[in-house]
Amino acid sequence: MFDITLIMLGAGNSTRMQMPTKKQWLYIDDEPLWLYATKNLGKFYTFKEIIIVSNEGDYMSRFAPNYIYVKGGATRQESLKNALSHVKSEYVLVSDIARANIPHELLHKIIQNSDKADCIVPVLNVVDTTYYQNETIEREKIKLIQTPQLSRTKILSKALQSDTLYTDDSSAIRAVGGSIWQIQGDERARKITTYDDLFKISLLPPSKEQFVGTGFDVHEFAKGYDLWLCGEKIEYENGLKAHSDGDVALHALTDAILGAAGLGDIGEHFPDNDPSYKGANSLTLLKTAYEKVQSVGFELVNADITIMAEQPKISKFKAKMQNNIAAALNVMPNRINVKATTTEKLGFVGRKEGIAVIATAGIKYYDWTKK
Incomplete structure (x- = not known):
């Protein structure tokens, strides 16, 4: 079993959801989304440590005191750097709290390919005709990047020292000459970004408690x-x-x-x-x-x-x-x-x-x- 720390990113303000509640605090039955998503991954693998990046860590710790809570930054990159300063394992698996239903098969495939490169990243193919500035482009060359992504901790930490802002781990690692290995992603790992996304994955409604x-x-x-x-x-x-x-x-x-x-x-x-x-x-x-x-x-x-x-x-x-x-x-x-x-x-x-x-x-x- 590999020595892996799980980092769950959830310090955003969810403005695109246009709801009074941050998406990480939407309740799935009787659990907030951040806890539901973290437990979902935690039941598939025994991680060395689990780190939650959030601006409500003190409050979150009352729900799950065994996790490590790290304050988020102004950007995803800054939040991830804050979390990485607490990581002691050789590998780190980084995921978004907004990906609530990551299937076991996808996580298993990521870990199974850990020796293939510095960063293992799930991707989805584009199946629809695609335009860029009114011109069609070859959809076969386009990939949609998902999380979780598994990286070697040292090279990811090094990659994030750049002033360039990267929207995912693989982009940062590639920029410093690290190797990337792509695996087939999974539609079930869809990220909740807008309100309509809540109904595109299987989630229980909130408890009536x-x-x-x-x-x-x-x-x-x-x-x-x-x-x-x-x-x-x-x-x-x-x-x-x-x-x-x-x-x-x-x-x-x-x-x-x-x-x-x-x-x-x-x-x-x-x-x-x-x-x-x-x-x-x-x-x-x-x-x-x-x-x-x-x-x-x-x-x-x-x-x-x-x-x-x-x-x-x-x-x-x-x-x-x-x-x-x-x-x-x-x-x-x-x-x-x-x-x-x-x-x-x-x-x-x-x-x-x-x-x-x-x-x-x-x-x-x-x-x-x-x-």
């Missing part, structure tokens, strides 16, 4: 501050003391949504010792946090907020509050519920010293089958 998060926050009343609740400015003798705009209800809701996705809390994402968040609009913070939750594969089911205050009375503002939140999260207002209560004059809330809020949010996997 749901998740719940809770958030709790308090702020004290103080002179010289405005009072904001659920994005609504309320006239009152005092405002809520805070580093941002003090919208205690939105802070609790942001925590609930982040918590449901396992993404920590509002303080981790928007620390109160960061000057850039001084006086920040909490609706903007909520929207930013939700976009992060969406990017890793989730969408909101509903949110329920309970505001605990003796004063001011907010019943007449509830509809506006619900609409403010719904607009920020791009959901229908019926998904948002705002309630108000007192504490029967007990505690700091009862003494009118501040406001407390508890929020609950339900989320589910983003359903990419119904874009």
